[in-house]
Amino acid sequence: MSILKRFSDIMSANINALLDKCEDPAKMVDQILRNLNDDLGKVKAETASIMAEEARAKRELDECNKEIAKLLDYAKRAIEAGNDDDARLFLSKKATLTEKQSTLEQKVQLASSNTLKMRQMHDKLVSEVNELTARRDSIKAKVATANMQQRINELGSSLNSSKSNLGAFTRMEEKANRMLDEANAIADLNAVPKDDIESLMNKYDTKTSSSIEDELAALKGNRSSTIDHELAALKGLTNQE
Known part of the structure; x- marks a missing residue:
């Protein structure tokens, strides 16, 4: 069966x-x-x-x-x-x-x-x-x-993958910092050395310029006073006539 x-x-x-x-x-x-x-x-x-x-x-x-x-x-x-x-x-x-x-x-x-x-x-x-x-x-x-x-x-x-990604991010950040430091260092090395005497002269050149500016301002002030006196004298003569 x-x-x-x-x-x-x-x-x-x-x-x-x-x-x-x-x-x-x-x-x-x-x-x-x-x-x-x-x-x-x-x-x-x-x-x-x-x-x-x-x-x-x-x-x-x-x-x-x-x-x-x-x-x-x-x-x-x-x-x-x-x-x-x-x-x-x-x-x-x-x-x-x-x-x-x-x-x-x-x-x-x-x-x-x-x-x-x-x-x-x-x-x-x-x-x-x-x-x-x-x-x-x-x-x-x-x-x-x-x-x-x-x-x-x-x-x-x-989570392990995330930790790995975070670790890679940190390494890239550190690498970027090193690259920036190296670039700044190279820029410092490529800069033209400064002349101490020239720097000292610039110090006094700045003061001389200031004296000149003061003198120029004084002259401008005296000139203004002379013109004012002359203008007042002319007005007096006109009134007498």
């Missing part, structure tokens, strides 16, 4: 191996449970069918056995009555039923064997479903913890 082969394959599968191969155990464990429950429903239906077949075979065998026993009884009665021909008829019919009895016994034996296999599969599937159901919450909790730890690890990697 193909159903027996199918569920034999299911039973030989290792649930832990399935979990190890899946990418997301939290989702896969739910899918496995759904599959197992579907299979369990099919196993129950098939087991019930095989058990019913076994019951029918046993009932047919019982009826055949009763009929054989009855024919044998009638054959005995016919012999007792001195009717051998009737006894032969009863025994002939009994022989036919005996062949049928052998076939029915094989049928019952096969049905009983199939029923035993299906019940074993049914019980194993029930056990697997119950076990996986009990482990599901634990598996999901472990997956959630693992995912959280992975996010923390990724955050740590990001």
Whole structure:
């Protein structure tokens, strides 16, 4: 029977191996449970069918056995009555039923064997479903913890990258400072040396310029006074006329 082969394959599968191969155990464990429950429903239906077949075979065998026993009884009665021909008829019919009895016994034996296999599969599937159901919450909790730890690890990697970038920024800043210091140093070296005597002369040149400016201001002031006197004298003469 193909159903027996199918569920034999299911039973030989290792649930832990399935979990190890899946990418997301939290989702896969739910899918496995759904599959197992579907299979369990099919196993129950098939087991019930095989058990019913076994019951029918046993009932047919019982009826055949009763009929054989009855024919044998009638054959005995016919012999007792001195009717051998009737006894032969009863025994002939009994022989036919005996062949049928052998076939029915094989049928019952096969049905009983199939029923035993299906019940074993049914019980194993029930056990697997119950076990996986009990482990599901634990598996999901472990997956959630693992995912959280992975996010923390990724955050740590990001922080390490940030520290590396900050370190690179600091190195570039230090390099820029060195470049500026070197440029200033070269500028100082390229500058024309100052003559101390010339600097000293500039000091006094500044004072001389100041004296000249003072003298010029004084002259401007005297000139203004002379012009004012002349203007006043001219106004006096004009009034006398």
